[in-house]
Amino acid sequence: MTGLVPGPGPRAADPHPDGRPTADLHAAEPRAADLRLAELHRSLSDPLLSAMTFLNEVTARFPEAISFAPGRPYEKLFDPDSIAENLAAYRDHLHAQGLDRGQVRTALFQYGRTKGQIHDLIARTVANDEGIHVPADAVVVTVGAQEGMLLVLRALFADPDDVLLVASPCYVGITGAARLLGIPFEPVPETDAGLDVGRVAEAVGRVRAAGRRPRALYVVPDFANPSGASMSVAQRERLLALAAAEGLLVVEDNPYGFFTGADVRVPTLKALDRDRSVVHIGSFAKTCFPGARLGYVLADQRVVAADGSTSLLADALAQVKSMTTVNTPSLSQAVIGGLLVRSGCRLREANAEGVAFYRRNMALLLAELGRHFSPGSGVRWNTPAGGFFAVLTVPFAADAAALEVSAREFGVLWTPMESFHLDGGGRDRLRLSCSYVDPEELVEGVRRLAAFIGSR
Amino acid sequence: MTGLVPGPGPRAADPHPDGRPTADLHAAEPRAADLRLAELHRSLSDPLLSAMTFLNEVTARFPEAISFAPGRPYEKLFDPDSIAENLAAYRDHLHAQGLDRGQVRTALFQYGRTKGQIHDLIARTVANDEGIHVPADAVVVTVGAQEGMLLVLRALFADPDDVLLVASPCYVGITGAARLLGIPFEPVPETDAGLDVGRVAEAVGRVRAAGRRPRALYVVPDFANPSGASMSVAQRERLLALAAAEGLLVVEDNPYGFFTGADVRVPTLKALDRDRSVVHIGSFAKTCFPGARLGYVLADQRVVAADGSTSLLADALAQVKSMTTVNTPSLSQAVIGGLLVRSGCRLREANAEGVAFYRRNMALLLAELGRHFSPGSGVRWNTPAGGFFAVLTVPFAADAAALEVSAREFGVLWTPMESFHLDGGGRDRLRLSCSYVDPEELVEGVRRLAAFIGSR
Numbered sequence: 001m002t003g004l005v006p007g008p009g010p011r012a013a014d015p016h017p018d019g020r021p022t023a024d025l026h027a028a029e030p031r032a033a034d035l036r037l038a039e040l041h042r043s044l045s046d047p048l049l050s051a052m053t054f055l056n057e058v059t060a061r062f063p064e065a066i067s068f069a070p071g072r073p074y075e076k077l078f079d080p081d082s083i084a085e086n087l088a089a090y091r092d093h094l095h096a097q098g099l100d101r102g103q104v105r106t107a108l109f110q111y112g113r114t115k116g117q118i119h120d121l122i123a124r125t126v127a128n129d130e131g132i133h134v135p136a137d138a139v140v141v142t143v144g145a146q147e148g149m150l151l152v153l154r155a156l157f158a159d160p161d162d163v164l165l166v167a168s169p170c171y172v173g174i175t176g177a178a179r180l181l182g183i184p185f186e187p188v189p190e191t192d193a194g195l196d197v198g199r200v201a202e203a204v205g206r207v208r209a210a211g212r213r214p215r216a217l218y219v220v221p222d223f224a225n226p227s228g229a230s231m232s233v234a235q236r237e238r239l240l241a242l243a244a245a246e247g248l249l250v251v252e253d254n255p256y257g258f259f260t261g262a263d264v265r266v267p268t269l270k271a272l273d274r275d276r277s278v279v280h281i282g283s284f285a286k287t288c289f290p291g292a293r294l295g296y297v298l299a300d301q302r303v304v305a306a307d308g309s310t311s312l313l314a315d316a317l318a319q320v321k322s323m324t325t326v327n328t329p330s331l332s333q334a335v336i337g338g339l340l341v342r343s344g345c346r347l348r349e350a351n352a353e354g355v356a357f358y359r360r361n362m363a364l365l366l367a368e369l370g371r372h373f374s375p376g377s378g379v380r381w382n383t384p385a386g387g388f389f390a391v392l393t394v395p396f397a398a399d400a401a402a403l404e405v406s407a408r409e410f411g412v413l414w415t416p417m418e419s420f421h422l423d424g425g426g427r428d429r430l431r432l433s434c435s436y437v438d439p440e441e442l443v444e445g446v447r448r449l450a451a452f453i454g455s456r
Numbered sequence: 457m458t459g460l461v462p463g464p465g466p467r468a469a470d471p472h473p474d475g476r477p478t479a480d481l482h483a484a485e486p487r488a489a490d491l492r493l494a495e496l497h498r499s500l501s502d503p504l505l506s507a508m509t510f511l512n513e514v515t516a517r518f519p520e521a522i523s524f525a526p527g528r529p530y531e532k533l534f535d536p537d538s539i540a541e542n543l544a545a546y547r548d549h550l551h552a553q554g555l556d557r558g559q560v561r562t563a564l565f566q567y568g569r570t571k572g573q574i575h576d577l578i579a580r581t582v583a584n585d586e587g588i589h590v591p592a593d594a595v596v597v598t599v600g601a602q603e604g605m606l607l608v609l610r611a612l613f614a615d616p617d618d619v620l621l622v623a624s625p626c627y628v629g630i631t632g633a634a635r636l637l638g639i640p641f642e643p644v645p646e647t648d649a650g651l652d653v654g655r656v657a658e659a660v661g662r663v664r665a666a667g668r669r670p671r672a673l674y675v676v677p678d679f680a681n682p683s684g685a686s687m688s689v690a691q692r693e694r695l696l697a698l699a700a701a702e703g704l705l706v707v708e709d710n711p712y713g714f715f716t717g718a719d720v721r722v723p724t725l726k727a728l729d730r731d732r733s734v735v736h737i738g739s740f741a742k743t744c745f746p747g748a749r750l751g752y753v754l755a756d757q758r759v760v761a762a763d764g765s766t767s768l769l770a771d772a773l774a775q776v777k778s779m780t781t782v783n784t785p786s787l788s789q790a791v792i793g794g795l796l797v798r799s800g801c802r803l804r805e806a807n808a809e810g811v812a813f814y815r816r817n818m819a820l821l822l823a824e825l826g827r828h829f830s831p832g833s834g835v836r837w838n839t840p841a842g843g844f845f846a847v848l849t850v851p852f853a854a855d856a857a858a859l860e861v862s863a864r865e866f867g868v869l870w871t872p873m874e875s876f877h878l879d880g881g882g883r884d885r886l887r888l889s890c891s892y893v894d895p896e897e898l899v900e901g902v903r904r905l906a907a908f909i910g911s912r
Contacts, residue, residue: 147781
């Protein structure tokens with residue numbers, strides 16, 4: 001969830017330029033042991049991945065440009081001294097739970113429980129912050145939300161005709177994971193008001209008409225990446241009714257939910273879920289920090305075996321996880337666990353500063369756009385109710401070539417929307433992220449963007 | 457690489473008993489939203505996984521038993537205070553590299569480079585410790601060796617007829633990952649002297665005769681899990697010659713290589729690799745600690761695209777990784793990175809205490825077996841040259857039922873070898889791990905084991 005591209009964005013943390021020359025590996029003469037790209041897995045030749053590589057590369061080439069490209073959190077919210085404080089708080093918490101010194105050592109150093117060791121703290125936190133009530137053993141602690149997506153897709157999709165529905169434009173982490181696993185997906189075109197349940201129903205019909213099964217829908221209902229759109233409560237209720245009627249699971253991904261533009265809270269799909277139709281994926285990347293790579297899945301669905309015995313979907317996810325990462329690093333769990341303990345398992349309140357920052361930046365972005373582009377300019381944008389992203393529509397192709405010019409000649413970076421569209425749209429749109437820049441940079445960045453757009 | 461089962465073993469770190477009742481989820485009446493196990497991914501119904509679940513469960517039920525089951529490192533080698541010391545050392549290292557306070561904050565908190573941030577430290581360490589020379593950008597830092605296996609399998613296996621060769625008996629992490637991805641595998645029966653290259657050649661022939669392609673061979677050449685067997689230098693050289701001749705990649709997994717039984721060092725396959733036939737997977741779980749979940753892949757193979765442009769296999773692995781975990785947690789990299797810095801990138805020397813401990817315990821295990829079982833007893837065992845594991849052959853079925861009796865009536869746990877065999881063998885064998893127990897426990901554990909075996 002770095003934004004367009006999971007992985008290194010502009011200003012990527014790479015303090016270690018590679019120390020050894022690799023020129024010999026790129027030397028001209030072929031060697032018998034060379035591998036051919038065409039013989040590696042097809043996901044590696046996907047045009048989407050080539051686009052990603054180009055975008056990472058172009059942004060890395062212009063480190064001095066002001067960047068509206070990455071979906072990264074604002075760094076000045078991070079305090080290096082907090083790591084040791086949170087670790088200490090977690091150790092104290094374990095001692096308070098009755099663990100002796102040896103048991104605390106085990107918790108920090110040894111292999112751990114596959115589903116995680118801070119599952120109860122997470123269950124309490126989502127209850128406090130979101131009104132989501134699931135048993136702690138329905139929580140799977142994952143290496144970021146990305147691993148959660150991989151586990152959910154792997155567990156749920158068994159048949160080659162099981163189809164994943166996704167909004168288009170769509171976050172590339174889910175479609176990329178689907179491609180790794182060879183899972184087919186069907187785009188549901190998003191409207192300006194976010195995902196429309198009527199269109200979901202149409203997609204379900206299309207999939208069924210083709211003799212395939214719509215297994216699950218992936219959706220970011222709050223301040224979606226990349227569109228910034230959100231679903232209304234009425235649409236959420238309709239979606240849950242459709243899901244129950246159609247036997248469709250809803251995979252809800254919610255990294256931006258805290259960052260509302262006003263003091264209005266819309267319940268998550270999981271909080272509204274009465275039928276256990278929703279598998280909820282959470283992330284601490286934006287509410288704590290990305291370097292911990294900590295996320296979770298809430299999977300309280302019951303799984304019934306042929307002999308009638310039951311287990312939780314969370315246990316199936318754990319079985320998959322034992323073959324992906326074994327368990328989530330205890331250091332990351334300890335630091336985030338300490339932070340949860342210190343916040344009284346109320347992370348929303350602990351995020352007050354971040355919420356206020358992103359709220360001001362989004363308002364400032366929209367105001368600056370209004371200052372630079374008049375109604376007759378041919379430039380339009382949406383007005384997200386919160387989150388990190390807004391989408392600008394421009395009267396030209398906002399493609400990779402245009403981005404290159406924008407970066408080199410105008411010193412401003414953004415993300416072409418066409419990379420997120422699964423159905424060929426978005427060529428005249430670009431995504432602006434307001435999360436990573438100082439307000440002063442933001443103002444200057446929009447000035448540069450206006451100069452670039454005026455030059456086309 | 458916890459031993460038999462990645463994931464929770466006996467005495468799993470689970471300080472948080474689940475706080476909420478889950479009885480309602482297991483209630484008798486079916487609900488519309490229930491999932492059927494038969495409709496989840498087929499890997500979840502694999503008999504192997506059911507066996508794993510049973511074994512985890514039986515060991516968890518007997519926490520007071522002496523356990524020869526898990527391949528876990530000895531815990532008293534861990535020092536809780538070292539976490540903060542290593543973190544501080546890594547921060548100092550970054551500052552010494554010229555990073556300012558803001559850049560250090562970025563390195564610790566923000567999304568990072570997909571291939572990792574301690575790649576150069578790892579490249580220096582494997583050069584010092586193993587004589588392996590690869591450029592730092594051929595290193596991919598992973599969430600444990602397990603993620604490395606997943607990335608390598610996903611990148612290399614493109615066609616449904618690409619077959620993975622694996623030793624039998626085999627570590628379940630590789631076969632489990634192959635099952636997640638639907639990759640077929642062909643067992644190569646191990647001999648008492650480890651993997652035999654003649655048998656590998658036979659397996660290559662079998663696969664080709666069936667019209668399929670032998671894509672790669674997975675092997676743990678040093679003190680294999682589960683057999684404890686090691687390949688001789690001559691076998692290693694022959695394997696590399698076969699690999700080059702057949703266009704077969706060798707995936708070398710080397711978690712136990714430091715833990716030699718005597719001061720004799722056999723070079724890794726990667727150190728002997730002149731044709732870039734070897735993809736090397738490393739783990740810090742045994743040489744540092746498992747909770748960091750830190751591993752790496754050395755993938756210096758050149759990948760040639762259709763247009764003639766080249767890249768490294770490491771870059772393809774990174775593309776896959778961006779869809780599994782995005783990047784490896786910076787906290788884990790910082791703590792292990794600090795440890796590498798403090799050791800002068802000489803981890804073998806830093807492991808002197810562990811090497812001595814495991815060496816003593818293996819010698820003690822073999823001596824105690826010799827004390828309890830006479831040549832006429834029908835009980836035999838191998839004599840591994842190092843590592844964590846030995847295999848005992850007994851005159852009865854060493855199966856799950858026998859394990860249950862051993863645990864309940866005799867207070868000693870071990871692992872049935874049949875779970876590791878891919879071809880139906882191993883029913884009269886059991887694996888003993890000497891890594892996790894104190895010497896006194898080990899002596900008492902063998903006494904109990906002898907009593908159990910005597911009772912059959």
